[in-house]
Amino acid sequence: MRDGLGRPQTVLLLGGTSQIGQAIADQLLPDGGTLILAGRDPAALAAAAERLARPRRHVATLHYDALAPAAATVDLLAVAAARHGDLDVVVLSVGVLADEAALADTAAVEQAMHTNLFGPMLAVHATAARLRAQGHGTLVVLSSVAAVRTRDGLLSYGVAKAALDVYARRIGESLRGSGARVLVVRPGHVRTRMTAGLPEPPFATNVSDVAARVRRAVAGRPGVTYVPAVLRPVMTALRLLPAAVYRRLDPAQRKGATP
Amino acid sequence: MGPVVNRGRQTLIGGWGRATQSRATELTPGTDDDWAEIIRSAGSRGLIARGGGRSYGDAAQNAGGLVVSTLADGSIGDVDPAAATVEVGAGVTVGELVRHLAPGGWTLPVVPGSSGVTVGGAIAADVHGKNHQRHGTFGRHVATMTVLTPAYGMIEMSPTVNADEFWATVGGLGLTGIIRRATLRLIPLASWWVSTVDEEQPRLQRVLERLHAAAMSSEHAVAWVDPGGAGVITMATTARLGALTPSRAARRHVTPTLPGRGIAWPPLTAAANAARRAAVVLRPRHLRPLPDLHFPLDTLPGWPRLHGRRGLIQHHFTVPFGAEHVLAEALRATRAAGHSPSLAILKVFGAANSAPLSFPAPGWSLALDFAADPALGPVLDRLDERIAAAGGRVYLVKDSRAHPDVIAAMYPGLARWRAVRSTLDPDRLLVSDLARRLRLADQRIADQIGASHA
Ligand SMILES: Cc1cc2nc3c(=O)[nH]c(=O)nc-3n(C[C@H](O)[C@H](O)[C@H](O)COP(=O)(O)OP(=O)(O)OC[C@H]3O[C@@H](n4cnc5c(N)ncnc54)[C@H](O)[C@@H]3O)c2cc1C
Ligand SMILES: NC(=O)c1ccc[n+]([C@@H]2O[C@H](COP(=O)([O-])OP(=O)(O)OC[C@H]3O[C@@H](n4cnc5c(N)ncnc54)[C@H](OP(=O)(O)O)[C@@H]3O)[C@@H](O)[C@H]2O)c1
Secondary structure, eight states: OOOTTSOOSEEEEESTTOHHHHHHHHHHOTTOEEEEEEESOHHHHHHHHHHHOBTTEEEEEEEOOTTSOHHHHHHHHHHHHHHHOSOSEEEEOOOOOOOGGGOOSHHHHHHHHIIIIIHHHHHHHHHHHHHHHHTOEEEEEEOOGGGTSOOGGGHHHHHHHHHHHHHHHHHHHHTTTSSEEEEEEEEOOBOSTTTTTSOOOTTOBOHHHHHHHHHHHHHSOOSEEEESTTHHHHHHHHHHSOHHHHHHHOTTGGGTOOO | OOOOOOTTOOEEEEOTTBSOEEEEEEEOOOSHHHHHHHHHHOOTTOEEEESSOOOSSSTTOOTTSEEEEOTTOOOBOOOBTTTTEEEEETTOBHHHHHHHHGGGTEEOSOOOSOTTOBHHHHHHTTOOOSOHHHHOOGGGGEEEEEEEETTTEEEEEOSSSSHHHHHHHTTOTTSSOEEEEEEEEOEEOOOSEEEEEEEEESSHHHHHHHHHHHHHHSSEEEEEEOTTSOEEEEEEEEOSOOOOSOOOOOOOOOOOOOSTTGGGSHHHHHHHHHHHHHHHHHOOEEEEEHHHHHOGGGGOTTGGGGGOTTOEEEEEEEEOTTOHHHHHHHHHHHHHTTOOOSEEEEEEEOOOOSOTTOOOOSEEEEEEEEEOOTTHHHHHHHHHHHHHHTTOEEOGGGOSSOOHHHHHHHOTTHHHHHHHHHHHOTTOOBOOHHHHHTTSSTHHHHHHHHHHHO
């Protein structure tokens, strides 16, 4: 349960090795609680668990693979709750960034879409059902500004994020009145291993900026939040531009600089 | 006919402090059959009893489940003058009882600080008054009670019959069963009026000395301290004026929701405290009707709203005699962090009883009200560690933010209580937000997981 000071007690991170996800979890549980890291690489999860443990913060790990069948995700949530109690916040931070040019064969597109859209969508569905039954809890979904304006260089990624973004927001609306909610987070370029080596566009941020903003948004009510905040008006303006003008304005976009 | 458990209709249910809330289905059963049907049909999110809703935090909330009001049974039986007892429904409030009993020359030995507290809530939290050294807690005066338990249905409990179950239910926070009726022991009342004397002291050390002396010499004793440690001791004795007829209830003041931290904003708190001390110097003696002594905050039902949008949390703890430094530190640390309490109330506790989760134990009791600002978290967490190290504990029914492991250290009887609890409610139907947050009932599962990983 969240306490009288608004502090969550149990946080589940789907994508337990995600740098953005870990920073968010770290800020959501500053004074203790239980953090569950769910992911597919046991060694990396164990190392992260050790790094994130604090005197009053227990860190546990569970297996999660976005490519696994839906039932595995449903089970994962049930096991997490049975072992650690109600899930106050679930952070969905799974994703791979693939340059469209690298998705040459169709199977690669399938794999990318499974990781970025299909798996996360199932996770949103399963988590929403659980939080609804709990009568409380927040699902934080890592979308991207790419969901608002899709770049040619990151077409599959952008389409996946756009679809996930719509799906998560609609599920969030359907949760109204249940005590549970969904928060969609749309970061711009964040300096993580995902973006390492890519040219930096304007408004690049660090994981701590994303985490601070998510912490505030989780404490409040918004359904969508941008990081940094200035990207909200920027993206609104960009979205209104005709595609041809957008291409000319943004020479970097074909290189896929912003996930 | 049982009530329809309509799960579609969930409402937001909060604590008295307005800092906690969650959605649940609220029901108000009338008959035994209604209750039985609710127990049968409680789903996986379980149910919790709710009395007057005067808990500061989440003790009477149950997210996603059922919150079952006991208010339909507010019956008061005839006083048995030979035994000095009265049988009442769990939903009757202490305020109603005190008024009802007075004309016959009787009263409750233990009365908590809000008239809206029900008998069920008073037993479930094992509440205390301003006279713990004399009369102990509310549970001490329960001769017998009828409790609806998931495992055995309605059973009688008393200190002699089903004694373990009785003491697990006293202070059991609604997690062992639903108290339906209780027979309470009474004490004679000589007057509806009490004489009070207020005494100002400039330093915490002196406040404690004088409060301790007052607790020995007067019927009721309580002190209010400001963040700097200065304070006012109030002692009360029954007035010689023998009138037993209750006076009219005091006027209630309407209060707005203040912006920001409201009254907990330090300059406002300081001004209010200075005004209070000045009033004591001007007029130290009063003749008051009983409710004014018992229920001072009743005239300000909007007290939580005065703490701003986020509401109010209370941190109420006790430490043994000799650990006075923890009291001083509580005031100093919160003040240093810029979060002085808007109200700080000191009392003296006498001997503890046999209930594993009962709060009072010999020593000092300090209740601190704060605006529910997240920045308080680490400050109060650190304070809890000092309290536990000093052999003290926080008051569970008022809690809204403690850590489960600290609670386990503060209540060594927790394991014993869990053992009795699990026989009364093996399927864990009885559960509250507070029970989940503090992991009060979960130990079995936690142990199993611990064992399987060992
Ligand atoms: C202004 C104010 C002053 C206070 N002063 C004092 C004080 O001086 N001393 C003190 O000890 N406390 C004090 N309290 C706290 C209060 O006495 C307790 O929180 C008490 O439990 C509230 O009773 P309630 O009927 O409002 O119960 P609720 O708040 O509705 O419920 C409290 C707990 O009791 C359980 N419960 C309620 N009814 C039943 C039942 N029939 N069967 C089983 N479980 C039940 C609930 O499940 C819950 O766990 C004060 C509170 C306020 C707001
Ligand atoms: N970085 C940015 O600039 C940026 C901007 C906007 C949005 N985002 C989004 O933010 C989220 C987190 O990104 P990040 O920057 O923190 O990158 P990251 O550290 O690479 O995190 C991505 C996570 O996805 C996990 N993952 C990939 N495939 C998986 C699968 N099949 N099953 C389970 N987990 C899988 C990875 O686990 P492994 O360690 O096992 O690979 C990793 O934990 C992503 O959704 C990303 O799209 C990032």
